Amino acid sequence: MATVEELKAKIVQLEMKLEAAQQKGPKRHKIDVMSSEVVDSNPYSRLMALKRMGIVDNYENIRNFTVAVVGVGGVGSVTAEMLTRCGIGRLLLFDYDKVELANMNRLFFQPHQAGLSKVAAAAETLRDINPDVDIKTYNYNITTVDNFQNFMDTISTESLIGGQVDLLLSCVDNFEARYAINTACNELNQCWIESGVSENAVSGHIQLVIPGETACFACAPPLVVASNIDEKTLKKDGVCAASLPTTMGVIAGLLVQNTLKYLLKFGQTSNYLGYSALTDFFPTMRLKPNPVCNDNYCKIRQKEFEARPKVIELVKEEEDEKPLHEDNDWGISLVDESANEPEAKTQMVDGISLEYSLSNDNDVPKSSKTAQDDVNLEDLIAQMKSI
Amino acid sequence: MVDESTRKTLSNIPLLQTKAGPRDKDLWIQRLKEEYQSLIKYVQNNKEADNDWFRLESNKEGTRWFGKCWFIHNLLKYEFDIEFDIPVTYPHTAPEIALPELDGKTAKMYRGGKICLSDHFKPLWARNVPRFGLSHAMALGLGPWLAVEVPDLINRGAITYREKQVENAS
Numbered sequence: 328m329a330t331v332e333e334l335k336a337k338i339v340q341l342e343m344k345l346e347a348a349q350q351k352g353p354k355r356h357k358i359d360v361m362s363s364e365v366v367d368s369n370p371y372s373r374l375m376a377l378k379r380m381g382i383v384d385n386y387e388n389i390r391n392f393t394v395a396v397v398g399v400g401g402v403g404s405v406t407a408e409m410l411t412r413c414g415i416g417r418l419l420l421f422d423y424d425k426v427e428l429a430n431m432n433r434l435f436f437q438p439h440q441a442g443l444s445k446v447a448a449a450a451e452t453l454r455d456i457n458p459d460v461d462i463k464t465y466n467y468n469i470t471t472v473d474n475f476q477n478f479m480d481t482i483s484t485e486s487l488i489g490g491q492v493d494l495l496l497s498c499v500d501n502f503e504a505r506y507a508i509n510t511a512c513n514e515l516n517q518c519w520i521e522s523g524v525s526e527n528a529v530s531g532h533i534q535l536v537i538p539g540e541t542a543c544f545a546c547a548p549p550l551v552v553a554s555n556i557d558e559k560t561l562k563k564d565g566v567c568a569a570s571l572p573t574t575m576g577v578i579a580g581l582l583v584q585n586t587l588k589y590l591l592k593f594g595q596t597s598n599y600l601g602y603s604a605l606t607d608f609f610p611t612m613r614l615k616p617n618p619v620c621n622d623n624y625c626k627i628r629q630k631e632f633e634a635r636p637k638v639i640e641l642v643k644e645e646e647d648e649k650p651l652h653e654d655n656d657w658g659i660s661l662v663d664e665s666a667n668e669p670e671a672k673t674q675m676v677d678g679i680s681l682e683y684s685l686s687n688d689n690d691v692p693k694s695s696k697t698a699q700d701d702v703n704l705e706d707l708i709a710q711m712k713s714i
Numbered sequence: 715m716v717d718e719s720t721r722k723t724l725s726n727i728p729l730l731q732t733k734a735g736p737r738d739k740d741l742w743i744q745r746l747k748e749e750y751q752s753l754i755k756y757v758q759n760n761k762e763a764d765n766d767w768f769r770l771e772s773n774k775e776g777t778r779w780f781g782k783c784w785f786i787h788n789l790l791k792y793e794f795d796i797e798f799d800i801p802v803t804y805p806h807t808a809p810e811i812a813l814p815e816l817d818g819k820t821a822k823m824y825r826g827g828k829i830c831l832s833d834h835f836k837p838l839w840a841r842n843v844p845r846f847g848l849s850h851a852m853a854l855g856l857g858p859w860l861a862v863e864v865p866d867l868i869n870r871g872a873i874t875y876r877e878k879q880v881e882n883a884s
């Protein structure tokens with residue numbers, strides 16, 4: 328066994344190594360005010376040039392905004408990097424996963440970060456890229472009861488001015504987490520953009536959700552962008568999901584582009600924008616909320632929105648942005664389900680359909696219901712244990 | 715969508731009635747009672763059919779569940795630990811059932827050993843909110859997953875039979 332002296336010597340040696348490693352190359356220092364001066368030491372000159380060109384009126388306002396990125400994987404990490412390079416004021420990063428070597432087909436993370444929590448690894452890299460951005464990390468699963476309240480509290484109080492965040496970006500990879508984000512955002516009246524890449528890696532989407540004004544994630548079954556692959560030939564045996572850095576990069580780019588447009592108020596922010604990689608098709612549409620949405624807060628927000636005076640839009644809607652009819656029946660199934668084939672999808676617009684319909688539960692036999700009499704929970708737990 | 719034997723299994727599992735999740739305080743207690751009633755009946759059915767294949771229990775809040783499941787292959791009994799949390803969005807979204815010890819051994823899993831469900835599961839669950847509960851997630855989710863994946867894991871040598879598994883299981 329090593330003596331204390333030997334260990335102390337080893338520590339000194341390692342500290343010197345660490346210092347040497349950290350001194351690689353110049354370090355970027357904090358900058359107080361964004362300048363448009365074009366010098367090679369100004370990291371903001373090309374962004375501020377957007378003002379001079381008349382694209383954005385107020386680029387430096389980017390520093391006042393707080394954006395929450397939920398899910399720091401293939402899409403979320405690239406999203407966070409883009410926002411960091413753009414000079415966003417504060418970033419809140421949520422994820423409970425660790426960096427794995429299996430993630431290396433994606434952008435951003437590096438092999439030496441394997442084993443670190445994604446939020447810690449991301450924060451380190453991002454602070455190096457741009458120390459002006461205030462980065463906060465939250466290493467937990469937002470869908471559990473213990474963490475959900477903390478998630479809601481954070482979203483509603485951790486902006487730069489101690490209030491609600493300006494925008495939340497969903498970069499999670501599963502239905503449950505999206506649903507949890509939707510629940511929180513409807514309750515908090517929080518605007519957010521949902522993003523996703525399909526499990527076959529060749530399509531994706533972004534969707535802006537303004538509670539009460541546009542459809543929420545619970546208003547309809549999940550939307551899918553046509554990938555132009557014959558479902559019957561799609562082999563899912565033996566794998567859950569595929570992923571491509573290209574598709575994820577495209578979706579992250581569309582997500583941050585719309586974030587910038589939304590925050591800095593330039594151009595048009597898409598409500599729903601799809602991406603079909605095999606055909607390079609980008610369908611768009613606008614989705615109204617469902618008056619009979621499952622989420623009670625969605626219905627409350629809809630009432631609030633109806634009661635507000637409307638701003639008359641000067642921009643004429645384009646032909647292909649067909650607003651969906653209020654009485655759209657989300658649950659229409661085009662083909663009966665008796666055949667053992669993937670079900671027919673309800674088409675919303677060309678290239679976008681519902682993943683499944685909610686009507687027609689003939690495939691489940693009606694069975695008895697659990698009794699409602701005065702049973703005691705403790706007795707039931709004991710009974711379950713003793714079987 | 716649902717084959718005959720699953721249909722038969724389903725017809726004997728009591729459906730639930732209370733649409734409440736773990737954030738709903740008193741209503742959640744009601745839901746939890748229904749969950750236990752449904753699970754007890756399902757396990758009893760399984761025992762009667764000589765197909766006893768899992769046990770589950772929860773913390774007292776009913777938010778965290780754990781237990782064991784068994785799978786018999788070539789007369790040998792393989793046993794796995796089960797765990798999952800009830801998400802705040804339950805029962806609108808199904809729980810993500812995990813078998814942590816199989817994490818990394820099959821591509822039909824997400825991180826942390828969460829099983830990858832068939833494309834049919836999610837629509838079926840969505841159409842049956844709030845009537846489906848944990849027993850349905852077991853019958854439609856974990857049961858079929860084990861039936862497909864465990865023989866494959868054994869054949870590939872990814873898992874091997876251990877003597878003590880039988881002792882624990884009995």
Ligand SMILES: [Zn+2]
Pocket residue numbers: 542543544545546616617620621622625626
């Ligand atoms: Zn809604």
